[in-house]
Amino acid sequence: MDTQLIIKIIHMSAASLAIIAVVLRATTLFVGTQGNLPNPKGRVVLVALQHLAMALIALTGVIALVLKDFDVQPWFYAKVILFLVLISSLAKAYKKDEAVLMVQRRAGLFIAIVSLISIVALVIIKPNFG
Numbered sequence: 532m533d534t535q536l537i538i539k540i541i542h543m544s545a546a547s548l549a550i551i552a553v554v555l556r557a558t559t560l561f562v563g564t565q566g567n568l569p570n571p572k573g574r575v576v577l578v579a580l581q582h583l584a585m586a587l588i589a590l591t592g593v594i595a596l597v598l599k600d601f602d603v604q605p606w607f608y609a610k611v612i613l614f615l616v617l618i619s620s621l622a623k624a625y626k627k628d629e630a631v632l633m634v635q636r637r638a639g640l641f642i643a644i645v646s647l648i649s650i651v652a653l654v655i656i657k658p659n660f661g
């Protein structure tokens with residue numbers, strides 16, 4: 532198996548792991564919340580899972596990019612921007628700060644999920660802009 536394929540498999544597995552982590556962690560904003568803070572149960576495991584998945588996606592994404600000699604389609608840039616939106620909205624949703632209201636956290640989660648669905652749609656459809 533060539534390196535490019537191995538990296539792609541790890542990248543796609545990390546993406547699946549990220550989807551699982553985001554969905555599991557989302558439940559902490561709906562079940563067992565403590566005031567404006569998410570449910571603390573399983574927090575460490577969920578944070579670790581999410582960080583591992585996102586770090587692996589970024590690392591394997593950059594390696595894949597180098598292996599492809601940066602020869603990408605225009606939709607790839609949309610994907611990277613959506614990935615940044617995903618990370619920042621998740622950071623907003625789970626910020627360890629009582630001042631962030633639950634409704635704001637859920638709005639952050641909503642944006643994160645829309646970004647994630649859009650990324651998946653982009654990699655499936657591979658739209659041809661222009």
Ligand code: HEM
Nearest residue numbers: 535539543546549588589592593595596611614650651654
């Ligand atoms: C949640 C975020 C992401 C998801 C779900 C995702 C998913 C995928 C999938 C399914 C593929 C395979 C597409 C195909 O060939 O049919 C792919 C390829 C690729 N991704 Fe991502 N990706 C994500 C984030 C990123 C990021 C942040 C980068 C760059 C830093 C990146 C760089 C790449 C590259 C360069 C390829 C092409 C690999 C190749 O053709 O050998 N991805 N991605």
